[in-house]
Amino acid sequence: MTPATRYGKPAADILAESRALLRENAEHLARQRRLADLLSGRGAPRERCACCNARLDGAGPFQRRGIDYLLCPECGHVQTRLAPPADQPVDFGAVYPPLSGAEFASRVERIYRPKLDWALEALAATDGPPPLERHWLELGCGYGFFLAALRDAGARRFMGLDACRELVERANTALGENRAALVDGGLARAVRDSEAEVYAAFFVLEHLADLPDFLAAVAEKPEGVAFVFSVPVFGLATVLEDCSDRHFARNLDGWTHAQMFTERSLGRFLELAKCEQVAQWVFGQDVLDLGRMCALAAENYPPALRREVDGALARMADAAQQAVDRAHFSDARHIVAVRRGAPRNG
Numbered sequence: 001m002t003p004a005t006r007y008g009k010p011a012a013d014i015l016a017e018s019r020a021l022l023r024e025n026a027e028h029l030a031r032q033r034r035l036a037d038l039l040s041g042r043g044a045p046r047e048r049c050a051c052c053n054a055r056l057d058g059a060g061p062f063q064r065r066g067i068d069y070l071l072c073p074e075c076g077h078v079q080t081r082l083a084p085p086a087d088q089p090v091d092f093g094a095v096y097p098p099l100s101g102a103e104f105a106s107r108v109e110r111i112y113r114p115k116l117d118w119a120l121e122a123l124a125a126t127d128g129p130p131p132l133e134r135h136w137l138e139l140g141c142g143y144g145f146f147l148a149a150l151r152d153a154g155a156r157r158f159m160g161l162d163a164c165r166e167l168v169e170r171a172n173t174a175l176g177e178n179r180a181a182l183v184d185g186g187l188a189r190a191v192r193d194s195e196a197e198v199y200a201a202f203f204v205l206e207h208l209a210d211l212p213d214f215l216a217a218v219a220e221k222p223e224g225v226a227f228v229f230s231v232p233v234f235g236l237a238t239v240l241e242d243c244s245d246r247h248f249a250r251n252l253d254g255w256t257h258a259q260m261f262t263e264r265s266l267g268r269f270l271e272l273a274k275c276e277q278v279a280q281w282v283f284g285q286d287v288l289d290l291g292r293m294c295a296l297a298a299e300n301y302p303p304a305l306r307r308e309v310d311g312a313l314a315r316m317a318d319a320a321q322q323a324v325d326r327a328h329f330s331d332a333r334h335i336v337a338v339r340r341g342a343p344r345n346g
């Protein structure tokens with residue numbers, strides 16, 4: 001079966017978030033520089049690939065923004081040479097600020113409802129009950145945006161899990177009902193313990209310290225169980241981060257993201273999970289990053305010239321991003337995949 005591929009999503013959907021990144025650039029950049037210094041030489045060298053678990057003996061390091069990375073010779077996964085120290089987990093409660101009710105509703109509508117609509121369409125073409133009647137579990141539900149989209153669409157059997165207590169509380173408050181719970185013992189165990197028919201995980205899997213164990217847990221699920229997920233991918237945005245040190249690294253900073261998929265490692269990821277891709281949506285915000293990079297470069301231009309630069313970048317954003325998406329060089333992939341064949345341990 002040839003997976004259905006969709007390209008592109010309007011930049012207007014996330015323009016507010018991108019403008020905020022520009023306003024907060026100096027602050028994020030200073031923090032990343034501090035962290036790069038702090039992490040320098042800390043953490044154990046990775047012996048095995050964070051994605052496919054192959055030995056990394058043959059992988060020579062390359063440097064970007066003061067941090068060493070490795071490219072897995074087996075699967076093409078990009079990862080920091082040193083595994084992040086276990087005693088310094090990312091504090092997502094600190095990374096993600098509180099949102100007003102209006103901001104919450106706006107993100108659900110602009111960002112999460114389109115993801116759900118796309119996933120429902122892809123899942124409707126797979127075997128099983130109508131997608132909204134299936135049992136859903138979102139891994140890493142964060143603020144609860146996707147849970148809200150599910151509820152609004154009419155789903156009744158759905159839950160979310162998150163490792164951050166503060167986010168769980170925020171999600172339940174925003175939803176007005178207890179749909180989010182604190183994950184206990186990691187996401188691989190959560191998948192093993194769950195009877196869900198659809199698992200969702202948006203920009204979560206790249207944060208797992210033990211991805212191979214998570215893939216093994218997925219491979220143990222019964223045939224037909226579906227996975228709807230998105231991950232960041234090494235693309236134009238990642239390379240732009242090496243073209244200028246004026247803008248902070250949104251894509252691969254070696255800290256919040258210490259590993260990055262490529263299309264090749266994503267293919268290996270699905271093989272190891274014994275999943276077949278049924279749909280993908282290729283879009284990103286690489287060109288918004290380019291705009292941020294150019295806006296910072298133009299900061300010292302006379303205002304009239306700066307407005308010209310800003311205007312041109314805004315006019316070209318969607319067409320340029322479409323070209324990046326169609327070249328499969330954008331910074332993210334959204335995937336719907338289904339477990340195929342007998343469970344690995346079943």
Ligand SMILES: [Zn+2]
Pocket residue numbers: 049050051052053054072073074075076077265
């Ligand atoms: Zn690998």
